[in-house]
Amino acid sequence: MVDALRHGLEGATVRVGWPEDWSDGLPLVVARRVPGGSSNPLGIDVALIDVQCAATDRREASRLARVVRVALADACLKQWQGPDGYLSRFEDVTGPAEIRTGEPAAGPDLFRFQATYRVTARPIRPIPGGQPLWL
Template sequence: MTTPILPDVEALTLKALRARLKDVRVVADLPADWDAASPLVVAHRVGGAAIDPRFADRALMDVQTWHTNRRSASRLAREVRATLVDACRTAVSDAEGSLSHFQEVTGPWSPGPGDHATLSRFIATYQLTARAAR
């Protein structure tokens, strides 16, 4: 039996977020026009390791939400969290595999306005597990 290629957790994360947050720009990399792209979600893998390279990958995902004010950015961050919990519970999938487990590492928090007082940002880190397709 050949070892399967593990699913792309980042791609599954983006798929789940885009399906539920239809009026929000969801990307893996901060776009050049990020300061004009609000509301915006940037979600990308920042670490993690396969639990077992034959079956499952556990990714550490950094998620940043941007919106025009603190309350809206906070709300968007909490929507993202709920979406990812649901995506793991319902096993959002593609041809390579499916999401299977959610764990919050760092809940949504705001680093403050920084250089852009007209935008608010919240950051969170989640551990998402994906299983290879059978």
């Protein structure tokens, strides 16, 4: 999913965790899995993804949050494939909405918007002969 976001976003840093030098990476997108979701024996993973978008300007942070939503939904619609599988379904859970609490602290040079999405990922399983099996 992070690779799909990197592919779909230009000019933004995409990370899984907040870097210590976050101010050097603005505009910044931090996308990570949160508890919840489910998986099954076939390896299909329904994950809850927390996405935070940060920029030095409130309007830019809000715009970035909306662009991330479209990029992730589009990657799922097109079944974006990474090295371990592909994305197949996208659903809004919450947001995007501005957050002014937490770390790093909000200020005149940091604005953050947060959203939560449900994303389904399906594995690519090798079968005899080396051909992938799409689930």
